[in-house]
Amino acid sequence: MKSVIGVIGLGNMGGAIVRGLSGRDDVTLVGYDHNESRMRELAEGCGLEPAASAVEAVERADYVLVAVKPQHVKPLLKETAPALAQGGKCVLSIAAGIMTDKLRKYAGTSVPVVRIMPNTPAMVGAGVFAVCLEDENLTDGQKAFITDALGSLGQVHVLGERQFDAFTALAGSGPAYVFYFMEAVIEAGVTMGLTRTQATDMTKALFSGSCKLAEESDRHISVLREMVCSPAGTTIAATNHMDASAVRASIVEAVRKAYERSIELGK
Numbered sequence: 001m002k003s004v005i006g007v008i009g010l011g012n013m014g015g016a017i018v019r020g021l022s023g024r025d026d027v028t029l030v031g032y033d034h035n036e037s038r039m040r041e042l043a044e045g046c047g048l049e050p051a052a053s054a055v056e057a058v059e060r061a062d063y064v065l066v067a068v069k070p071q072h073v074k075p076l077l078k079e080t081a082p083a084l085a086q087g088g089k090c091v092l093s094i095a096a097g098i099m100t101d102k103l104r105k106y107a108g109t110s111v112p113v114v115r116i117m118p119n120t121p122a123m124v125g126a127g128v129f130a131v132c133l134e135d136e137n138l139t140d141g142q143k144a145f146i147t148d149a150l151g152s153l154g155q156v157h158v159l160g161e162r163q164f165d166a167f168t169a170l171a172g173s174g175p176a177y178v179f180y181f182m183e184a185v186i187e188a189g190v191t192m193g194l195t196r197t198q199a200t201d202m203t204k205a206l207f208s209g210s211c212k213l214a215e216e217s218d219r220h221i222s223v224l225r226e227m228v229c230s231p232a233g234t235t236i237a238a239t240n241h242m243d244a245s246a247v248r249a250s251i252v253e254a255v256r257k258a259y260e261r262s263i264e265l266g267k
């Protein structure tokens with residue numbers, strides 16, 4: 001039997017998850033967004049069934065995926081609480097920082113809630129997900145369905161909720177750090193006289209090749225870096241400059257800022 005996933009909020013992340021799940025034949029996707037063009041695009045592109053309202057999406061769904069911005073979660077769950085109370089449903093929230101006890105309070109019923117933290121590479125089936133399955137009202141069938149569905153969009157880590165802020169700062173926000181570093185490398189290439197197209201193509205291949213090596217090699221990441229740093233060579237000149245500029249400390253501090261912000265959003 002098919003499970004119905006009702007996705008509310010079809011922006012960057014909700015849209016990515018719909019695209020990623022659209023190939024599954026055990027799932028019917030229903031969606032609602034205030035922005036009609038988002039529903040239309042996903043209806044045409046991957047067979048999403050548009051709902052006339054958030055309440056209708058909830059009424060039709062077995063799993064309700066809440067993919068609106070954190071500040072919109074409370075009014076949305078309050079509005080849909082009567083429909084959520086119909087029984088047999090499950091709330092999945094990807095909102096950064098909003099804890100399960102708050103989600104339960106807003107939904108106002110004994111509906112089980114699951115917190116999920118995705119990242120945007122889910123758009124191409126290469127996401128990294130954290131999922132918190134601690135709600136005692138969750139059935140084994142629901143847990144199995146959720147982990148399996150997320151598994152078709154990328155790597156899944158079942159985590160306790162207390163680890164969610166760290167995961168959000170590292171992997172949820174993480175693609176932005178990687179793209180930020182890529183932008184800087186591209187600018188360096190252009191500074192040295194490469195065309196922007198050349199520098200962009202080279203940088204994409206550099207990052208995907210390095211990630212492939214890190215994944216497929218048994219060597220520690222630090223050893224892989226040392227292998228590039230020839231004695232008195234070009235690379236050690238660059239990494240010494242990064243150390244002198246405290247780039248590593250700055251990255252650690254930046255990720256910690258995201259962690260603090262995630263904690264703050266949960267208050």
Ligand SMILES: NC(=O)C1=CN([C@@H]2O[C@H](COP(=O)(O)OP(=O)(O)OC[C@H]3O[C@@H](n4cnc5c(N)ncnc54)[C@H](O)[C@@H]3O)[C@@H](O)[C@H]2O)C=CC1
Pocket residue numbers: 008009010011012013014032033034035038054067068069070072076094095096117118119120172173
């Ligand atoms: N963008 C990212 O990389 C990640 C985002 N998240 C979380 O995902 C959630 C969504 O983020 P984005 O997709 O980036 O935001 P977005 O702004 O791209 O999409 C949000 C969508 O929700 C719609 N919306 C707002 N209120 C609504 C309502 N009451 N009913 C129906 N639709 C409504 C908006 O029209 C918009 O299309 C956030 O809570 C964020 O914390 C989590 C991990 C990664």
Ligand SMILES: O=C(O)[C@@H]1CCC=N1
Pocket residue numbers: 096168172173
């Ligand atoms: O920046 C944010 O708040 C969201 C959560 C993780 C990635 N984007």
